[in-house]
Amino acid sequence: MKVGKKIKRFFKKRPLWKPLSAIVLAILVLVTMQAVLQSVKAEMEQEAREYLMSNLLLGGAPFREEEYTGEDELITAVYRGTGGCVVETLVDGYAAPIAVWVGVRNDGHVTGVTIRDMAETYGLGRNAMFDVDFLVQFLRTEGDAAVGENVDAISGATVTSKAVTKAVNAAVGFVTGADVSSGATEWGG
Amino acid sequence: MKKQTYLLNILLAIFVGGICLTMLLFDVLAPYVVVPHLSIPLLVLMTVVPLAVENYVGAPQKREWAGTLIMGTLTLTVLPICAGQLGDVSILRLFVCSAAVFCLTTVLYTSMSKRMAGGAKAKAAPAVNALLLYLAAQFFQGIM
Structure with a gap:
């Protein structure tokens, strides 16, 4: 007391x-x-990485990191698995860079897309992370995804939509060998 | 007005500490979850919630402005660093942003709260004011 x-x-x-x-x-x-x-x-972190990669490229495990020596400055890492790759990209978004992971089969078909990091506006660009209707449009594209043509942008988040499109095309470009500096393309769409 | 207390700073330490702890736990135990970055809207959110709660739990305070602002800035700067949430933001940048955000938001909210309608019919006023300030911060970041 x-x-x-x-x-x-x-x-x-x-x-x-x-x-x-x-x-x-x-x-x-x-x-x-x-x-x-x-x-x-x-x-x-390692467990989560393996889980995500095996979901992006089904049946692709085990994955091993490959040194990326290409010209595309958007690609930050490449993990090669059975029948394809998971490509990590970092592309400029509306507010800050967006980290996009893309699963691509060796024939250039996209098998999965996930956004690992972004700081876009809540209610607008940030919806790209959870908008299944938006993300599913990239499946089975072959580096030809373009906003306004075969990809519908998220309402009020055209810049974010184009940034994700650019990341997906860069990943496909790496796998198919059409790996050029996609960073030079304005907003990828 | 009542005597000077630092209720706002105590609430701020609890709230910011709680948010930082949650972010730390998500970072480690659920790394596949995308945790929001330290940004101006997040700093504003971490400031307006304690301001609104202060309005609900305490009688109007006479602020000791210098102490309140210094400790608020210290809280918003040091706790995210301790939780390892700094990312690629420099400590100096975080300090400057925290100081600017906390000072501006506290001064604005306090001045708004003095003009808020009181009584049973205006129970939501502190929360609505906090929400408006947060939305303004989001808009501000959008135009930058």
């Missing part, structure tokens, strides 16, 4: 200490959690 009263009196006399204590407590919790979780982070 005495200790409780002393603490109460301490905080009453020094009002600034209450928020400072809250900040320090939050820092301690976050630093401890980060230290505890650090050991499992790499393992979980």
Whole structure:
């Protein structure tokens, strides 16, 4: 009881200490959690990567990373599997670069597209991540995807739609050997 | 007006700490989930929620502005760093953005809340004001 009263009196006399204590407590919790979780982070990331890649290119596992030496600056990594590749691309979006992973069969058919990272506007460009109707349009395209022709853009997010299209075409270009600098093409569509 | 307290800063530390912890957990335990980046709208969201909650839980506060703004900036800068959510944003940039966002949002919201309608019929006013400020921040980022 005495200790409780002393603490109460301490905080009453020094009002600034209450928020400072809250900040320090939050820092301690976050630093401890980060230290505890650090050991499992790499393992979980690897698991998630394998899971996503095996969904983008069904039956393609195991995947091995291949060094990319092409000219296309949009391609950041290539993972070759059985019968095709999963290509990681980074393309300029409306707000920030968008990371798009594309599964492509060796004959150039797109088997899967997923957006791994983006900072587009909520309710507009960010919908590209979850809009199945939009993403499904790229399946079985062969590097010929174009917004306004065989791809319908997401309403209010034409720039994001064109950016994703550009990423998909770049990935197909890598697999089919039509790997040119797609970065030079304005908005890919 | 009542005596000076730092209720806003305590709520801010709890809310920002909670968001950072959630982002950290998603980052590690569910890496396939795309976690929102640190951005101006997110910083605004992390500021307006405690401001709205302060309106609901506490009587009107007389702010000690210097202390409130310094500690708010400190909270918005340090907690994301501790949670490893910095990404490719530099610490200086985060500090400047946090300071600008927290100061502007707090001053705007406080000035709005002084003019808010009170009483039972205006229970939603603090939340609606917070939502409007968040939407304005999204719009602001869109035109930048």
